[in-house]
Amino acid sequence: MSVGIVGYGAYLPRYRIKTDEIARVWGKDPESVKKGLGVYEKTVPNLDEDAATIAVEASRNALLHSGIKPADIGAIYAGSESPPYAVKPTATIVGAAIEATPELTAADLEFACKAGTAAIQCCMGLVEAERIKFGLAVGSDTSQGMPGDILEYTASAGGAAFIIGKENLIAEIKDTHSFTTDTPDFWRREGEEFPKHGARFTGEPAYFKHVINCSKRIMERNKLSPKDFKYVVFHQPNGRFPLKAAKILGFDQEQIKPGLLTPWIGNTYSGSTLLGLVRILDEATEGDLILATSYGSGAGSDSFIIEVTKENEKRKNSKPLQSFIDRKDYVDYAVYAKLKGKIKGVKLEK
Amino acid sequence: MKGLPAHWRLLPQRYNLIGSYCKNCSGRFFPQRSICPDCRRTGSMEEFKFSGKGEIYSYTVIRAPPQGFDYQVPYVIAIVKMDEGPFITTQIVDCNPEDVEIGKRVETVFRKVIADGESGIIRYGYKFRLTD
Numbered sequence: 205m206s207v208g209i210v211g212y213g214a215y216l217p218r219y220r221i222k223t224d225e226i227a228r229v230w231g232k233d234p235e236s237v238k239k240g241l242g243v244y245e246k247t248v249p250n251l252d253e254d255a256a257t258i259a260v261e262a263s264r265n266a267l268l269h270s271g272i273k274p275a276d277i278g279a280i281y282a283g284s285e286s287p288p289y290a291v292k293p294t295a296t297i298v299g300a301a302i303e304a305t306p307e308l309t310a311a312d313l314e315f316a317c318k319a320g321t322a323a324i325q326c327c328m329g330l331v332e333a334e335r336i337k338f339g340l341a342v343g344s345d346t347s348q349g350m351p352g353d354i355l356e357y358t359a360s361a362g363g364a365a366f367i368i369g370k371e372n373l374i375a376e377i378k379d380t381h382s383f384t385t386d387t388p389d390f391w392r393r394e395g396e397e398f399p400k401h402g403a404r405f406t407g408e409p410a411y412f413k414h415v416i417n418c419s420k421r422i423m424e425r426n427k428l429s430p431k432d433f434k435y436v437v438f439h440q441p442n443g444r445f446p447l448k449a450a451k452i453l454g455f456d457q458e459q460i461k462p463g464l465l466t467p468w469i470g471n472t473y474s475g476s477t478l479l480g481l482v483r484i485l486d487e488a489t490e491g492d493l494i495l496a497t498s499y500g501s502g503a504g505s506d507s508f509i510i511e512v513t514k515e516n517e518k519r520k521n522s523k524p525l526q527s528f529i530d531r532k533d534y535v536d537y538a539v540y541a542k543l544k545g546k547i548k549g550v551k552l553e554k
Numbered sequence: 555m556k557g558l559p560a561h562w563r564l565l566p567q568r569y570n571l572i573g574s575y576c577k578n579c580s581g582r583f584f585p586q587r588s589i590c591p592d593c594r595r596t597g598s599m600e601e602f603k604f605s606g607k608g609e610i611y612s613y614t615v616i617r618a619p620p621q622g623f624d625y626q627v628p629y630v631i632a633i634v635k636m637d638e639g640p641f642i643t644t645q646i647v648d649c650n651p652e653d654v655e656i657g658k659r660v661e662t663v664f665r666k667v668i669a670d671g672e673s674g675i676i677r678y679g680y681k682f683r684l685t686d
């Protein structure tokens with residue numbers, strides 16, 4: 205059998221802030237912000253959560269779902285743009301926390317919002333070459349938006365993990381394709397707290413160019429068209445872009461809606477495409493074809509054609525994404541500012 | 555950077571609730587012990603991983619915290635009776651103190667416990683949360 209997904213797991217922090225509350229603080233009309241971005245609320249990490257704790261929770265859930273022995277994991281790739289350490293890999297913390305150490309390779313990956321899908325590709329290569337039995341690919345973030353910036357309405361926290369292998373697949377990965385250019389749409393310099401975006405470059409020359417070209421190429425190569433897919437999921441920087449990309453490519457609302465999560469959880473960056481895929485796998489049945497295309501600023505896209513197997517219905521994930529979406533408590537902007545370390549003079553880590 | 559080697563040695567305990575099991579009397583212990591307190595010399599200890607599930611045995615609400623926990627108040631510190639027997643003292647996260655009651659089910663989560671300042675090591679480990 206070919207390469208694919210043996211198990212998957214998700215994690216979202218419990219706390220949420222509503223778009224209305226952020227808009228209230230900055231004197232914006234909440235209705236027009238919600239309409240413009242298609243985002244109603246977003247996740248907020250607790251004081252003791254970061255990209256590593258989220259990666260561990262998601263990986264433990266994936267391990268539980270897969271039923272494999274952690275010692276059989278030969279590679280861990282942790283993708284994030286908000287790792288807790290500049291130097292000290294998150295992948296080592298994940299490895300220890302799921303008892304997969306020491307006989308494995310591990311590394312952190314960084315590519316804005318697409319490091320998680322790049323991690324899946326790395327694992328696929330090693331599994332296909334039979335260098336490893338199973339690989340663990342994680343995407344997790346606790347992203348930051350500058351107070352008052354448009355990104356503050358969407359930058360959220362969450363993550364997902366996938367165990368890639370050849371046995372007992374819940375879904376087969378039929379093909380993967382990438383599309384990469386050097387594009388200055390979004391960046392953060394070393395040591396800077398908040399990212400910057402080249403406003404002129406977001407949208408057409410960045411998100412849409414990469415997502416659409418990458419999706420088109422992989423469909424052409426496999427002689428498939430949008431009508432062949434039951435589901436499609438794209439990176440979700442807001443609630444609007446993925447819908448527009450779907451329309452341009454010829455997918456309809458029923459195909460994209462199940463995996464569209466940004467309206468309720470915000471943009472989880474490295475977790476975004478992966479969590480959308482988790483949501484789809486939670487409900488997909490045998491034979492369903494899924495097109496998944498991530499996007500990372502800077503810029504690039506990774507596309508995957510995924511076919512769900514019978515095993516997915518037999519081995520339902522005991523922690524479906526909806527359970528994390530429904531488990532929530534709201535915070536106001538003041539508490540949000542404290543949790544995100546945005547209050548001047550307050551050093552959270554003593 | 556105080557206690558870094560000790561923290562490193564305790565990673566299995568702090569990350570994965572690894573304690574001890576006595577093959578002689580089936581006693582389970584957390585934290586890890588090298589000698590069974592009941593069997594002494596006749597005991598035979600091996601590593602044992604706790605499931606991370608249990609219930610609140612007792613708890614208190616911290617309003618005057620130690621340094622490093624200043625911004626988490628009010629928070630709950632509980633004695634949890636693990637399903638396998640032993641008691642563990644732990645923080646209960648993601649809840650309001652009024653949600654916590656004796657007997658409520660809890661499960662382990664992986665969290666940041668404390669960081670050695672802004673440039674030091676981040677100490678991760680177990681905490682618990684109320685089971686949905």
Ligand SMILES: [Zn+2]
Nearest residue numbers: 576579590593
């Ligand atoms: Zn004994």
